[in-house]
Amino acid sequence: MQFFNVLMARAIPFVPRAIIQKLSRRYIAGATLGEAVARVKQLNAQGFCVTLDVLGEAVCTPHQAEQTALDYMQVLEAIRANQLDASISIKPTSLGLLFDRQQCERLAERIVEAAEGCNNAVCIDMEDVHCTTKEIDLFTRLRTDHDNVGLALQAYLKRTYEDVQLLTRKPATLRICKGIYVEERSHLVNGAWHDRSAINTHFLAHVRHCFSAGSFVAVATHDGVLIEHVIALAQELGIGTRQFEFQMLLGVCEPLRDKVSSMGFSVRIYVPFGSDWYGYSTRRLNENPAIAGHLARALVGL
Numbered sequence: 455m456q457f458f459n460v461l462m463a464r465a466i467p468f469v470p471r472a473i474i475q476k477l478s479r480r481y482i483a484g485a486t487l488g489e490a491v492a493r494v495k496q497l498n499a500q501g502f503c504v505t506l507d508v509l510g511e512a513v514c515t516p517h518q519a520e521q522t523a524l525d526y527m528q529v530l531e532a533i534r535a536n537q538l539d540a541s542i543s544i545k546p547t548s549l550g551l552l553f554d555r556q557q558c559e560r561l562a563e564r565i566v567e568a569a570e571g572c573n574n575a576v577c578i579d580m581e582d583v584h585c586t587t588k589e590i591d592l593f594t595r596l597r598t599d600h601d602n603v604g605l606a607l608q609a610y611l612k613r614t615y616e617d618v619q620l621l622t623r624k625p626a627t628l629r630i631c632k633g634i635y636v637e638e639r640s641h642l643v644n645g646a647w648h649d650r651s652a653i654n655t656h657f658l659a660h661v662r663h664c665f666s667a668g669s670f671v672a673v674a675t676h677d678g679v680l681i682e683h684v685i686a687l688a689q690e691l692g693i694g695t696r697q698f699e700f701q702m703l704l705g706v707c708e709p710l711r712d713k714v715s716s717m718g719f720s721v722r723i724y725v726p727f728g729s730d731w732y733g734y735s736t737r738r739l740n741e742n743p744a745i746a747g748h749l750a751r752a753l754v755g756l
């Protein structure tokens with residue numbers, strides 16, 4: 455079955471967009487802010503907090519980058535107006551990181567300030583390895599003047615050991631995740647290119663370091679074993695539930711999400727919405743262990 459999954463995952467670029475869209479509906483709140491707000495209300499009512507993500511990455515013009523920033527301003531206003539328990543996540547490439555770093559920083563700062571104005575927070579997603587240094591620099595500059603900004607780090611990268619050390623010299627808000635982009639093996643910790651569970655010891659080492667350094671950790675994973683280890687680690691180090699939260703993606707491993715929440719831990723759901731759904735959707739489908747069955751059924755119209 456794993457062979458078919460790998461085969462199907464490789465075939466994704468050739469699958470008609472309409473089928474990808476249909477299969478990825480569970481991972482995305484909808485195309486509009488109104489649909490996103492409705493989904494956040496449901497999740498809040500179920501006891502989850504949320505981070506909202508406007509879908510889109512790697513824009514090509516200053517105008518598109520400006521538009522992304524405006525979209526986020528609207529999201530912040532909707533969160534305020536609807537009294538939602540939600541923060542936001544941004545992708546720097548959608549603010550022009552790859553063609554104008556100064557503009558990207560200006561726009562990111564505008565978003566962070568707007569969030570500050572409504573007592574809200576912003577997390578910078580970590581994108582592929584060409585962006586890592588630039589996104590860490592962006593975070594470092596922003597947090598000089600703002601406390602309400604966090605950064606995601608990827609445990610599959612070797613360099614993360616050094617990055618975590620540097621970033622936690624002063625307590626930070628960090629999201630630790632395994633990492634999703636297809637990277638060259640030379641960047642990855644041993645075994646990560648073929649076995650996701652090989653990342654776990656590195657993930658735990660980073661969480662341990664953050665806990666010891668007094669940083670807030672968002673533990674972003676659907677790996678049940680890893681979650682158990684993080685809980686045990688927090689107990690071992692006497693870390694209270696205010697110093698960490700679990701984060702999971704909309705539509706992924708909902709029974710696990712419910713279980714962790716029912717154990718009394720804070721769980722934040724990453725809720726993407728918007729019309730630029732393709733890149734995000736294909737990454738989610740690639741990770742779905744049941745992808746072969748889903749795709750095969752969709753392709754024969756079942």
Ligand SMILES: Cc1cc2nc3c(=O)[nH]c(=O)nc-3n(C[C@H](O)[C@H](O)[C@H](O)COP(=O)(O)OP(=O)(O)OC[C@H]3O[C@@H](n4cnc5c(N)ncnc54)[C@H](O)[C@@H]3O)c2cc1C
Binds near residue numbers: 651702706
């Ligand atoms: C809140 C949040 C924010 C994230 N932010 C970033 C980021 O900024 N940068 C980045 O590179 N990555 C990010 N990721 C993605 C992350 O790096 C992983 O790729 C993703 O979470 C899957 O890894 P895992 O830790 O769940 O472990 P895995 O070992 O990959 O998966 C554990 C189990 O989860 C289940 N599962 C995982 N994904 C799916 C899916 N799509 N459909 C169905 N089942 C699934 C499978 O059963 C699998 O066995 C984020 C993830 C989360 C939860």
